Amino acid sequence: MNQYLVTAYDHTDEGALQRRMNVRPHHLDGAKTLKENGNYVLGGAMLNEEGNMIGSVMILQFENEEALNAWKQSEPYITQGIWETVDVKPFRVANIG
Numbered sequence: 001m002n003q004y005l006v007t008a009y010d011h012t013d014e015g016a017l018q019r020r021m022n023v024r025p026h027h028l029d030g031a032k033t034l035k036e037n038g039n040y041v042l043g044g045a046m047l048n049e050e051g052n053m054i055g056s057v058m059i060l061q062f063e064n065e066e067a068l069n070a071w072k073q074s075e076p077y078i079t080q081g082i083w084e085t086v087d088v089k090p091f092r093v094a095n096i097g
Contacts, residue, residue, distance in 0.1 A: 001061040003041065004068060005091035008083040009055040017052055019082060026076040034060065039071070041093060056083070059091060 010016050034040035043058035056077065062068045068088070077083045 001038075001063055002065075002068075003059060003061045003091045003093060005089045006043075006056070006058040006060060006086065007089075008057075008077065008086040009046075010053070010082055011084040012054075016082075019080070020053060020077075023076050023080045023082050026080075027082075030074065030076060031058075034071070039067075059093065 010020055031040055031043060039060050039062055041059040041061055043056065043060075045053040046055040046057060048054045060068075060071065062071065072078055072086075072088075078086060
């Protein structure tokens with residue numbers, strides 16, 4: 001499988017955090033499905049100095065670019081406009097053990 005590092009930053013307007021919190025259950029449901037399907041490696045929220053979520057980092061894996069693009073088209077943080085920027089780079093988890 002091809003692995004990808006997803007780095008995404010939320011919008012920064014006054015209502016951004018509340019919009020994220022409203023959509024978060026749908027995002028987490030999607031992450032659970034990714035994990036069940038073997039596509040989720042690792043993920044979590046980036047935090048600001050106050051401890052508020054301001055973005056996300058995920059390591060995902062897919063068989064091909066089409067599957068990656070299908071995820072992008074269904075990810076709630078993308079479709080609902082939570083993430084302002086999304087950067088996806090090829091990645092390889094180090095095999096150290």
